[in-house]
Amino acid sequence: MGVSTNGNRVDSFTTTIKFQAEIAMPPLEIHKVRLPPERTTLQKLRHRLSEIFFPDDPLHRFKNQTWLMKIYLGLQYLFPIFQWAPEYHPTLLRSDIISGLTIASLAIPQGISYAKLANLPPIIGLYSSFVPALIYSLLGSSRHLAVGPVSIASLVMGSMLSESVSYNQDPILYLKLAFTATFFAGLFQSSLGILRLGFVIDFLSKATLVGFMAGAAIIVSLQQLKGLLGIVHFTGKMQIIPVMVSVFKHRDEWSWHTILLGISFLAFLLIARQISLRKPKLFWVSAAAPLASVILSTILVSCLRNKTHTIAIIGELPKGLNPPSSNMLYFNGPYLALAIKTGLVTGILSLTEGIAVGRTFAALRNYQVDGNKEMIAIGVMNIAGSCSSCYVTTGSFSRSAVNYNAGARTAVSNIIMASAVLVTLLFLMPLFYYTPNVVLAAIIITAVIGLIDYQAAYKLWKVDKLDFLACLCSFFGVLFISVPLGLGIAVAISVFKILLHVSRPNTLVLGNIPGTTIFHNLNQYREALRMPSFLILAVESPIYFANATYLQERILRWVREEEERVEANKESTLRCIILDMTAVTAIDTSGIDTLCELRRMLDKRSLQLVLANPVGNVIEKLHHSNILDSFGLKGVYLTVGEAVADISSHWKAQA
Incomplete structure (x- = not known):
């Protein structure tokens, strides 16, 4: 699976694979993961400042208005009494x-x-x-x-x-x-x-x-x-x-x-x-x-x-x-x-x-x-x-x-x-x-x-x-x-509570709801089932310098515990770790370095690391840092379901 790019970005193929997993999942069409439209640094800064300081867009009322109306609207904005006073009547x-x-x-x-x-x-x-x-x-x-x-x-x-x-x-x-x-x-x-x-x-x-x-x-x-x-x-x-x-x-x-x-x-x-x-x-x-x-x-x-x-x-x-x-x-x-x-x-x-x-x-x-x-x-x-x-x-x-x-x-x-x-x-x-x-x-x-x-x-x-x-x-x-x-x-x-949530975010093991392409927390949904040879983890936080090391250690612990569970139950050998990044709304350079280091550590153990559904801001930073090239065509997917279907199909083709 590749990343769709514009201009000088590398375009990759899209395949449609009809695959039924060992645990009942409907067939899926594999979609491209697209980058957001390119913007200049100034455009990004203006957008960010607007979102932080002007979420209500207070100037929208002045658009397409005459100068006289703009002055009147300005008075209304500065002095709300001008909003209700003209409509005030004795009955009030x-x-x-x-x-x-x-x-x-x-x-x-x-x-x-x-x-x-x-x-x-x-x-x-x-x-x-x-x-x-x-x-x-x-x-x-x-x-x-x-x-x-x-x-x-x-x-x-x-x-x-x-x-x-x-x-x-x-x-x-x-x-x-x-x-x-x-x-x-x-x-x-x-x-x-x-x-x-x-x-x-x-x-x-x-x-x-x-x-x-x-x-x-x-x-x-x-x-x-x-x-x-x-x-x-x-x-x-x-x-x-x-x-x-x-x-x-x-x-x-x-x-x-x-x-x-x-x-x-x-x-x-x-x-x-x-x-x-x-x-x-x-x-x-x-x-x-x-x-x-x-x-x-x-x-x-x-x-x-x-x-x-x-x-x-x-x-x-x-x-x-x-x-x-x-x-x-x-x-x-x-x-x-x-x-x-x-x-x-x-x-x-x-x-x-x-x-x-x-x-x-x-x-x-x-x-x-x-x-x-x-x-x-x-x-x-x-x-x-x-x-x-x-x-x-x-x-x-x-x-x-x-x-x-x-x-x-x-x-x-x-x-x-x-x-x-x-x-x-x-x-x-x-x-x-x-x-x-x-x-x-x-x-x-x-x-x-x-x-x-x-x-x-x-x-x-x-x-x-x-x-x-x-x-x-x-x-x-x-x-x-x-x-x-x-x-x-x-x-x-x-x-302290904010810092605690930021530095120690939740990570969850996901399983498939039988008969659907939906993946949810195994502890929350008892009917959810693990996918053979997959460990699917969800990260419920932005990945920053404050939590990057913790997330790396926690993910490696999840991998170790999953390998021990697989060995104890004599199940299919663990081969792929999928990180569901739906809730990862932002990432910084420390977080990017952590993903690179985590991928290298798992490669040494013959385990594949796959990213699922990185959001616009995150996928953009991953692209500019060139980390997407190291993940390859089978490293980034639009959804967890598509990742499981495509990778499983690839394994079957190699068998």
Whole structure:
């Protein structure tokens, strides 16, 4: 069997052989193995870069358009609001107003609570629910994503910055680092979108995120014991052991008034959450519960303030719009590296959550969310937020779920939500003076409980033990070491898993399904039968320098074991090894050298090595390396079935 070539390539004959193997196989026609069309180096490079960075071909809409239309399409591409705004009509406004006000009722208490989680003043949380939401409504491609502070990014920022700087000791420096970290998070996010490098965030696998979020949720919940118990002197560390030691070390600070109030509202919030989970039509119960808790607890504490002073309250919050903070960005000093590191970590986490949430709800409504646009939108809103007293924001799952269930139709719901926050900032801030910290702690605990996905962990255990191990390592790393190091462990395990799969790929022994030309894994299909004198192996991976030596050793081991089996069962002597390369999507020079070396080693043992179905990229590289000449006319086939039929026929002709 030969390789069909164009121009100066060597053309070989094609034969049609009607052959019935000892094990029933229908007759086959032997086909040529063809090389892909020739392309210049520049064409290959352009094609490769296009596949890597532009899989969606974003410029296809500009083809065959007038200049005026191209400008309009460009505006639509850069600002998705131009896509839906011309078609927006008043019938949609009612749904967007209802959903916007609904998520505002959740965003206001969450914003205050999550800011405390990041060790920031509560007002920063409200600022972060105003400006970013307006920017996202212009640049975002999701109709249902509700943006604002989120628990994970808040927790990570608070834990990373607090390791070096305390807000209580140096609030100005802490605020500078928080805004600077937000700036670098936005710069990183928007750069990924502009350069179309979104695959970077894919290194955070689902398994590691499940463990990371569960560990972070437990740490966050334990940290809230400070507010639930009324403890004043509490540890700033995030690990589980120091937190529990601090809880019991300061038993003398426990306040029964605070504990009673906290447990009551925590139970109220959990019951509301369960009602919404069991009856999705009642989603508004859990959505309204946080704001209701804030209102009720504030009224209760203000009425009882003269009788008890043990319940800590928020205190005075400044009224007015977001003050500018561009002058507070910290670009020169000993803590710059900390700000950059915090920005990168929180940027990756918030980007992962925002895109995942946006795509989830887009799939439910059957529309597309452009990942690169989302990166740019989230990045720009964080850059702008860093200059307007905001910290890291992204799409929140809880708010987006409420937004979706409330009937949001477009990004106008974010504008309505931001307007409600604006009214709160301008006129309603004094009403939060007596809001107790314990209720904010209860709101946070209720929100992060949903991050503990034990069902996903159980599924990982059933499906992939290595993924489950990654999940556990991430979980315990967060609990016992630290949040950023736990995340680092999660990423390291994800990368290790990739390297493991690349360096130790699967190889399978194939057998023929009787009466067909189909060859499948012998262990998977019990009816599959071995072909006499053949060892048919499938390689399920590209062949790179990282796995070339392993594959050579593993294939030689398969040959040795097959020879031992043949000898023990007194079957036909092994004469040919066929490598099914259907799943070998790429090969490098080390892989080519390995195939050459393997062929020479087998030749010395009077064994023939045959390649079956090398794909376009692989056959092209084999051709340019001249390895095809060494394999000869009977060395490369289109399918395993054709290889078995042709080689067996050749053996019979020689007998």
